[in-house]
Amino acid sequence: MSVNRIYMKRTPLYQQHADLGGKLVQFAGWEMPIQFEGILAEVKNVRSYTGMFDVSHMGRLEISGTDSPDLLDKISTSHISNMSIGRARYTLICNDAGGIIDDTIIYRTNENTFLMIPNASNEGSVIIWLNQCIDDLGVDVQLNRLTDATVMIAVQGPQSTRMLQSICSSDLSQIRQFHSIESNISGNAVKIATTGYTGENGYEIISDTVHGPEIWSTLIDMGVTPCGLGARDVLRIEAGLLLHGSDMDAKTTPLEAGLNRFVSFDKSDFFGLSALRSQKASGIKKILIGFQLEDKGIPRHGYNIIYNGNVVGEVTSGTYSPSLDTGIGLGYVPINVFERHHNLQIDIRGRMAKARIVSLPFYSRKK
Amino acid sequence: MNPTDRYYSSEHEWALLNHDETVSIGITEYAKDELGDLVFLELPALGTSLQKMQKLGEVESVKSVSDLFSPISGEVVEINQNAIDNPEIINEDPYGEGWLLILKPSNSKELEDLMPASEYESFLEHLEH
Numbered sequence: 044m045s046v047n048r049i050y051m052k053r054t055p056l057y058q059q060h061a062d063l064g065g066k067l068v069q070f071a072g073w074e075m076p077i078q079f080e081g082i083l084a085e086v087k088n089v090r091s092y093t094g095m096f097d098v099s100h101m102g103r104l105e106i107s108g109t110d111s112p113d114l115l116d117k118i119s120t121s122h123i124s125n126m127s128i129g130r131a132r133y134t135l136i137c138n139d140a141g142g143i144i145d146d147t148i149i150y151r152t153n154e155n156t157f158l159m160i161p162n163a164s165n166e167g168s169v170i171i172w173l174n175q176c177i178d179d180l181g182v183d184v185q186l187n188r189l190t191d192a193t194v195m196i197a198v199q200g201p202q203s204t205r206m207l208q209s210i211c212s213s214d215l216s217q218i219r220q221f222h223s224i225e226s227n228i229s230g231n232a233v234k235i236a237t238t239g240y241t242g243e244n245g246y247e248i249i250s251d252t253v254h255g256p257e258i259w260s261t262l263i264d265m266g267v268t269p270c271g272l273g274a275r276d277v278l279r280i281e282a283g284l285l286l287h288g289s290d291m292d293a294k295t296t297p298l299e300a301g302l303n304r305f306v307s308f309d310k311s312d313f314f315g316l317s318a319l320r321s322q323k324a325s326g327i328k329k330i331l332i333g334f335q336l337e338d339k340g341i342p343r344h345g346y347n348i349i350y351n352g353n354v355v356g357e358v359t360s361g362t363y364s365p366s367l368d369t370g371i372g373l374g375y376v377p378i379n380v381f382e383r384h385h386n387l388q389i390d391i392r393g394r395m396a397k398a399r400i401v402s403l404p405f406y407s408r409k410k
Numbered sequence: 411m412n413p414t415d416r417y418y419s420s421e422h423e424w425a426l427l428n429h430d431e432t433v434s435i436g437i438t439e440y441a442k443d444e445l446g447d448l449v450f451l452e453l454p455a456l457g458t459s460l461q462k463m464q465k466l467g468e469v470e471s472v473k474s475v476s477d478l479f480s481p482i483s484g485e486v487v488e489i490n491q492n493a494i495d496n497p498e499i500i501n502e503d504p505y506g507e508g509w510l511l512i513l514k515p516s517n518s519k520e521l522e523d524l525m526p527a528s529e530y531e532s533f534l535e536h537l538e539h
Contacts, residue, residue, distance in 0.1 A: 077473070078446060081446060081447050081501075082446055082447050082472045082473065083447040083449075083472060084447075273446070273472060273473055277472060339450055340450065340470070341449065341450065341470055341472075341475070343475075362472060363449045363450075363472050392475070
């Protein structure tokens, strides 16, 4: 008799994780390490030294063709066609109603070639959306999925430049934030980008699947701490970075999610523009807040946010913050609550813990 | 390795009979490995009477929260304030400095219902398969 068995995808670094004793869990269909030594130790290493993450589960889509700059302008809330070669930009992909299909980073690698990094859990829906747009608009754009042919490693932390420089042929200090270059690590071609999801300075390296595991092992030998998804989640929440699927989805707009700065209302057209314009004019009804607990406890996804005895919203992400030594979280509340009241409560399994709305990010690195 | 001087519950707590007939309670190495970094610990007040398998508190790690169950019945006569203030000592030394509380058992025969170390270890092996 057959049993229900879940087949999980593995990144080319799977064996490295297993050998290092990483605790493996299912995430967006992938078998990924949630932690190695321990979440708090890994967070501390990224904040004070350097840590690295296997982020090969995220999508890597090459978008090329003469119409690719125009198509990307059409599907992004930010300006893409005016980016210079080597530039990277965080942007949102919205549906016609202004709901967020995914948030992504787009790199311009050539005049008519771009690299898009969708979230692992959204890669399928982004590909469908792109193909649909290409067909409907009849444009000359080719989509090439590089996800399985490449490895992506995020090296993050204050010592990341020094660590990476010793094995890299390019002068890393010359790359500005949110840029990428074609480079070499140990003689093999890689793309190196100055992007990340931790709130620290850092790099994301894209390599082929043959050399990716070698780069990972080299960095391990150099003393870079391997980190799992657990630390990544704590770091990104502390840095006030949202996670699609938790903190925003296709029913949330960028204005509600507090991502206004990534919406270019001066653009002539993009999917969702008219819906977002009218929402901007009429005003949003709910808004994403960051809050800090004043009582003991950890807010978690799905816990109720309480004001004056009434449930006014739900926690979308929460964690213990080692940098602040308190519970922190994100969630949505009605705009009138946000405008008048900054002292809320979080229902932690029946216990009402005091929480205060604070501005994001919770943590910023010292510059 | 789980020390052989104490008893273990299927909820991954240990119970150690002290010389004064009280029983110290803690969580096992397996439990703390499963939970990961502990950041909060909630324990009952001194004097609380607990029934066997009654919820006695909570341990919360960065990733999850778990209820603690009393492996035996008894009255809480001491709690480990150091573990409440510094839950990381439970991760560092679950069988020593990271003890949770001490009970005055109402029926010390209940200890015999728990598992000795060797039985607990085969119980763990079954869990992993």
